[in-house]
Amino acid sequence: MRALAALATALILAGCAWIDPATNVVEEISPTILMYLHLNEDSELESTIVVPAVKNEQKQVLTARGKTLKETRQKLNFGYSREFKSGQLRMLFLSEELARKGIIRCLNTLLLDQEISDRMYLAVVRGDFTGLLRKQIQEQKNYDRILYKRFRHYEHQVTSQNLHFFLREYYSPYADPRLPLFEVRDGQLVYSGTALFLDDRMVGAIPGEADAFFQMIDNGKGYFPNITSPEHDVVLGKVTTARKIKYDAKNERIVITVHLEGQVDEYTGDLNLGDPQEAERFMRGLKEDLEARILEVVRSLQELSVDPLRAGLSTVTLFRERFPGGEWRKRWPELTVTVRVDLGLSNLGMSKPEE
Amino acid sequence: MSRGMRAEERGAAGGLWPASLGWLFVNRLQVVLYILVLPHVLLYPYMIWAIVIVGFLSHFNLRLLAGWLRTEEARLGYEGFVRLLGERATRALAVPGAAALLLDSAIVTLDYLEVAHHVLFPSVSRLTLLPLLWLVSFYLAGQGMLLAGRFVVMAFIGSVWIAALFIQFLFPPAAEYRLLLPVFPKEPRGDLALILPALWAALSGPQYLAFAGRRFAPAGRMFRWLALGNALTVLEYIVFFLAVTLSFGTEYMRKIDYPVVQLIRYIQLPFFERLETVVIPAHMILYVFLDAFFILFLRDALRVAAGAARKPERPGWLTAAAFLWVAVVYVIGRFFWTNETQHRLWIHVHVWLAGALYALVPSFLALAAARRRRRSDRTLT
Numbered sequence: 001m002r003a004l005a006a007l008a009t010a011l012i013l014a015g016c017a018w019i020d021p022a023t024n025v026v027e028e029i030s031p032t033i034l035m036y037l038h039l040n041e042d043s044e045l046e047s048t049i050v051v052p053a054v055k056n057e058q059k060q061v062l063t064a065r066g067k068t069l070k071e072t073r074q075k076l077n078f079g080y081s082r083e084f085k086s087g088q089l090r091m092l093f094l095s096e097e098l099a100r101k102g103i104i105r106c107l108n109t110l111l112l113d114q115e116i117s118d119r120m121y122l123a124v125v126r127g128d129f130t131g132l133l134r135k136q137i138q139e140q141k142n143y144d145r146i147l148y149k150r151f152r153h154y155e156h157q158v159t160s161q162n163l164h165f166f167l168r169e170y171y172s173p174y175a176d177p178r179l180p181l182f183e184v185r186d187g188q189l190v191y192s193g194t195a196l197f198l199d200d201r202m203v204g205a206i207p208g209e210a211d212a213f214f215q216m217i218d219n220g221k222g223y224f225p226n227i228t229s230p231e232h233d234v235v236l237g238k239v240t241t242a243r244k245i246k247y248d249a250k251n252e253r254i255v256i257t258v259h260l261e262g263q264v265d266e267y268t269g270d271l272n273l274g275d276p277q278e279a280e281r282f283m284r285g286l287k288e289d290l291e292a293r294i295l296e297v298v299r300s301l302q303e304l305s306v307d308p309l310r311a312g313l314s315t316v317t318l319f320r321e322r323f324p325g326g327e328w329r330k331r332w333p334e335l336t337v338t339v340r341v342d343l344g345l346s347n348l349g350m351s352k353p354e355e
Numbered sequence: 356m357s358r359g360m361r362a363e364e365r366g367a368a369g370g371l372w373p374a375s376l377g378w379l380f381v382n383r384l385q386v387v388l389y390i391l392v393l394p395h396v397l398l399y400p401y402m403i404w405a406i407v408i409v410g411f412l413s414h415f416n417l418r419l420l421a422g423w424l425r426t427e428e429a430r431l432g433y434e435g436f437v438r439l440l441g442e443r444a445t446r447a448l449a450v451p452g453a454a455a456l457l458l459d460s461a462i463v464t465l466d467y468l469e470v471a472h473h474v475l476f477p478s479v480s481r482l483t484l485l486p487l488l489w490l491v492s493f494y495l496a497g498q499g500m501l502l503a504g505r506f507v508v509m510a511f512i513g514s515v516w517i518a519a520l521f522i523q524f525l526f527p528p529a530a531e532y533r534l535l536l537p538v539f540p541k542e543p544r545g546d547l548a549l550i551l552p553a554l555w556a557a558l559s560g561p562q563y564l565a566f567a568g569r570r571f572a573p574a575g576r577m578f579r580w581l582a583l584g585n586a587l588t589v590l591e592y593i594v595f596f597l598a599v600t601l602s603f604g605t606e607y608m609r610k611i612d613y614p615v616v617q618l619i620r621y622i623q624l625p626f627f628e629r630l631e632t633v634v635i636p637a638h639m640i641l642y643v644f645l646d647a648f649f650i651l652f653l654r655d656a657l658r659v660a661a662g663a664a665r666k667p668e669r670p671g672w673l674t675a676a677a678f679l680w681v682a683v684v685y686v687i688g689r690f691f692w693t694n695e696t697q698h699r700l701w702i703h704v705h706v707w708l709a710g711a712l713y714a715l716v717p718s719f720l721a722l723a724a725a726r727r728r729r730r731s732d733r734t735l736t
Contacts, residue, residue, distance in 0.1 A: 008513070319541055
């Protein structure tokens with residue numbers, strides 16, 4: 001029995017064996033949780049990290065330049081007192097310049113590195129992110145961790161992608177990847193929509209104002225604290241959405257149905273929502289408005305000929321692929337898309353005070 | 356029924372394996388090769404049916420195996436083989452048998468070491484873990500066939516939970532169900548001539564039980580236990596395959612060396628990450644069992660080939676077998692398994708070798724036993 005216990009221990013702990021020439025003594029290494037990649041004017045890769053991630057020391061922002069990702073990493077190591085390790089890397093920020101040139105080579109390098117988790121968040125940044133990091137790390141010591149917490153918190157409300165999902169969509173013939181787009185504005189990192197990719201190159205973006213409508217059709221289920229419709233003078237709150245994408249083979253079109261539930265949080269318009277007829281008019285108008293806005297988002301995707309909605313997947317049936325090979329790519333921009341919104345609003349009546 | 360139970364209990368008391376151990380044997384001997392075989396062949400969603408079909412074929416093959424294990428010859432061990440084939444043929448067959456066994460176990464073991472090297476210790480030689488694995492297997496083999504066989508219970512408990520880790524990948528958000536389409540394609544893609552043998556090889560392993568007939572306590576329900584093990588394997592394969600397909604999709608899966616391991620790495624528990632550092636070493640317990648088993652079979656084969664099967668057992672044979680085993684694994688691993696191309700080649704060798712053994716051994720033995728029975732019936736009348 002004792003021999004058995006020893007055996008079991010030896011086997012389980014084999015994964016921790018210190019037989020690697022690359023040592024992992026905690027005092028000698030410095031993990032990082034954030035990395036930023038940028039392509040500068042000379043087409044050189046610039047990689048920036050924040051170290052140390054855990055120790056109670058003054059944090060530093062380090063930058064190195066090189067032709068390849070690994071070259072920059074080596075330079076980072078030479079320029080710092082401890083070896084930097086990517087085992088805890090949780091966020092990878094890519095500059096817009098790099099994203100527009102193509103990122104698959106960088107991602108491939110990261111995928112091959114067995115230390116790096118596929119759960120690493122990816123994001124595109126517009127503006128001087130290195131400068132922002134330098135400034136913020138002085139003001140908020142744990143800025144890198146705060147960013148990570150932010151990613152985790154908003155996972156279901158804004159675009160949030162990790163390496164795994166990005167690559168799955170990159171390789172799929174029926175989908176295109178998308179990443180969250182951040183902007184450095186007045187010393188803050190502002191979420192400003194969704195970056196759209198064709199293959200591995202960023203080709204456009206859904207702006208921040210339209211992003212909620214993109215989210216509604218991007219996720220099977222969504223939740224939004226607020227949706228604003230200025231045209232109808234209304235703010236909807238506690239909005240939950242469920243969307244379905246179907247391919248209508250007879251009419252060769254894509255039908256997107258969004259079921260939306262929520263309540264009227266603020267209403268500044270002139271209709272008396274307590275009156276059933278006026279309420280119905282209001283609902284119809286709002287529904288048409290939402291449909292039009294969603295359709296606008298879809299149109300902009302079709303114009304860029306990207307399909308981040310994975311609409312192509314709904315054309316595959318149990319028995320066959322209707323658009324095998326790369327055919328979906330060619331057909332998607334020309335397809336007719338119909339958007340239907342099912343509106344289920346609660347709490348309408350008391351919004352308008354009696355005059 | 357009650358008589359069967361009593362026979363089993365008697366068997367256990369008398370130092371035999373109860374027939375109910377059969378399902379564990381079949382299941383663990385089959386799944387041990389899974390990580391090795393799946394990623395290279397099963398790419399398209401419809402191949403889920405191939406798993407089911409090959410599972411059925413394996414079911415019938417196990418019927419033959421159970422039939423053979425019921426015969427008197429199987430119970431007699433060496434003497435039984437001599438009765439069937441004659442002493443000279445038995446001794447002559449032991450040589451290619453030992454060679455096939457060595458090759459099979461070397462490939463399986465090296466593939467595991469390759470995974471451990473790739474994921475856990477990329478900067479050291481893939482043979483680093485071999486001494487540990489060998490020592491433990493040798494120790495286990497030294498406990499004798501009976502105990503080494505019963506160790507299958509530990510191997511089962513120590514590794515079956517890994518399949519449970521994959522259940523989360525059958526549900527959103529990780530799973531995208533539409534990636535499973537088309538599941539009944541009109542024009543199937545992929546090379547079925549390669550996939551079916553590979554799947555067959557993934558279900559191989561139980562053929563080695565054919566040589567352990569005398570270790571089993573006599574009981575009438577052997578086949579049911581074997582079939583249960585086979586069904587469990589098929590179920591596990593389906594879970595693995597679904598998890599991998601729903602998470603990666605065909606195109607991405609193609610690009611990854613070990614999709615199954617990749618998926619384990621994706622698991623993030625609130626208190627624990629990088630589960631592969633535990634899962635892959637835990638998986639080693641299967642190889643400990645398997646290699647101890649192989650070393651013992653190798654010892655028996657060597658003794659038979661040397662004509663020493665009837666002589667009293669000496670520990671020297673086991674030591675010789677263990678050293679021969681580790682030497683072969685080392686030489687193949689060191690000199691003939693140095694790059695990706697050779698790796699692929701060995702996988703192909705394994706698919707055909709293990710597949711052929713699994714197809715031929717039970718049917719050959721069942722046939723030989725049936726022929727002998729007919730002949731002895733004739734001489735009686």
